[in-house]
Amino acid sequence: MKDSSEKLIWDQKSTPQARTSSSPKLMVWTILFVSLTYVLYTFKLVTTSTTCTHGPFSINRISSSNNATSPLISSSPSPTDLRHVVFGIAASSKLWEHRKNYIKLWYKPKLMRGVVWLDDRVKTHRKEGLPPVKISTDTSNFPYTNKLGHRSALRISRIVTETLRLGLKDVRWFVMGDDDTVFVTENLLRILRKYDHNQYYYIGSLSESHLQNIFFSYGMAYGGGGFAISYPLAKALQKMQDRCIKRYPGLYGSDDRMQACMAELGVPLTKEIGFHQYDVYGNLFGLLAAHPVTPLVSLHHLDVVEPIFPNATRVEALKRLTIPMKLDSSALIQQSICYDKKSRWTVSVSWGFAVQIFRGLFSAREMEMPSRTFLNWYRRADYTAYAFNTRPVSRNPCQKPFVFYFSNAKFNSTQQQTLTQYKRHRVPHPECRWRMPDPSAIENIIVYKKPDPHLWDRAPRRNCCRVIKSNQQGTMVIDVGVCKSGEVAEI
Numbered sequence: 001m002k003d004s005s006e007k008l009i010w011d012q013k014s015t016p017q018a019r020t021s022s023s024p025k026l027m028v029w030t031i032l033f034v035s036l037t038y039v040l041y042t043f044k045l046v047t048t049s050t051t052c053t054h055g056p057f058s059i060n061r062i063s064s065s066n067n068a069t070s071p072l073i074s075s076s077p078s079p080t081d082l083r084h085v086v087f088g089i090a091a092s093s094k095l096w097e098h099r100k101n102y103i104k105l106w107y108k109p110k111l112m113r114g115v116v117w118l119d120d121r122v123k124t125h126r127k128e129g130l131p132p133v134k135i136s137t138d139t140s141n142f143p144y145t146n147k148l149g150h151r152s153a154l155r156i157s158r159i160v161t162e163t164l165r166l167g168l169k170d171v172r173w174f175v176m177g178d179d180d181t182v183f184v185t186e187n188l189l190r191i192l193r194k195y196d197h198n199q200y201y202y203i204g205s206l207s208e209s210h211l212q213n214i215f216f217s218y219g220m221a222y223g224g225g226g227f228a229i230s231y232p233l234a235k236a237l238q239k240m241q242d243r244c245i246k247r248y249p250g251l252y253g254s255d256d257r258m259q260a261c262m263a264e265l266g267v268p269l270t271k272e273i274g275f276h277q278y279d280v281y282g283n284l285f286g287l288l289a290a291h292p293v294t295p296l297v298s299l300h301h302l303d304v305v306e307p308i309f310p311n312a313t314r315v316e317a318l319k320r321l322t323i324p325m326k327l328d329s330s331a332l333i334q335q336s337i338c339y340d341k342k343s344r345w346t347v348s349v350s351w352g353f354a355v356q357i358f359r360g361l362f363s364a365r366e367m368e369m370p371s372r373t374f375l376n377w378y379r380r381a382d383y384t385a386y387a388f389n390t391r392p393v394s395r396n397p398c399q400k401p402f403v404f405y406f407s408n409a410k411f412n413s414t415q416q417q418t419l420t421q422y423k424r425h426r427v428p429h430p431e432c433r434w435r436m437p438d439p440s441a442i443e444n445i446i447v448y449k450k451p452d453p454h455l456w457d458r459a460p461r462r463n464c465c466r467v468i469k470s471n472q473q474g475t476m477v478i479d480v481g482v483c484k485s486g487e488v489a490e491i
Ligand SMILES: *[C@@H]1O[C@H](CO)[C@@H](O)[C@H](O)[C@H]1NC(C)=O
Pocket: 067, 068, 069, 070
């Protein structure tokens, strides 16, 4: 009895690595070691507190590395890279010819490993740049009783298990996605590196729709947005999944089946809101123009929403987004808010995607709310059915924003900065009687920014933007970068 109560107290205080040790002697040594490390660390913190830029979050850090840019939680010897990730893509043979074009946008066969799991044979071509395709194991002997859903949910929920059983080497994470999911893999890695792949992690995000989250779960990773399962968790899942699935014949999809098994394993969802299920219709503009301050990891339901750039096909539009993605992935569609003092305009940059100019001054707290350019998944539901704050599209003719879409980019190696260009979206603007400068005089916006691959190694913060003097008629020039000391979005 004494042993077990000691263990209980110990478990609460122990670091994750120490938890596996069971021999009492080893435990005493570990306690001594941890205490000593703690004392040393505290001492170091006290003596170096003026220069230390990071908080005393984790004892691991001090014993593993002192690298100011290394992730806080990871205790792995080498940082997680693409070669440690295996993608499991859920696809259907019927939509394959069309949907494979989304996969081609992000999948790099030389650098990545992945398998597309299909329900039936499809034509494949060599050198298409796609992952190998496999047919899922037959699941017709599993019960499925949901009247609205489809049996394919069963095979899709088993993709992690089936991919694990391929026995690939040196895997740290299995990442699931649909055939209409586009990943920003650099940012996916930035998220995965925050977590210790030797432990049980189930990482993903919710739906935008409050009703979806109520019907399914606020604790479920929505499959289309993509989610990550650490290797040991996939192993644990593999041992019990088939038994587990049989206990939930009434569930609708694959991701709720996955969540049911995660609940049995006792592993909660670790929410990372850069994974996007995008359970919406209409135009994603409002969401992309005011992305939360976290790396953009994925986009989904691209067949459902309008192309993200006007006058382009869905695939062409996404292809255009890969240009800024290659230059500065961490900054992709990150928002910054500033003001043109002279003209009294509000400027909102969504880097690599669009810039907006509004007449008048909007506060940062208004601008960081997505405007409702999109519709709810449940078409009769209104804005109260989103799981986050939104702002209405203004009816005042003067407040219709002037939108400039990303057109091209280059990198200036002398200055070590990117130049991205945004062209005005020519749509009719209603007449405005405010006596102030008219943004329709601007045709073109140029944004300068230094790439910042370590943006997400620091505490999350929006970049600052500044409108700078332009000699060119019809061109606005903006500088985007880390906020200077004391710099705020104010006028
Ligand atoms: C920290 O790690 C990064 C990436 O692994 C490396 O480029 C950098 O030189 C390291 N810095 C120090 C101070 O060790």
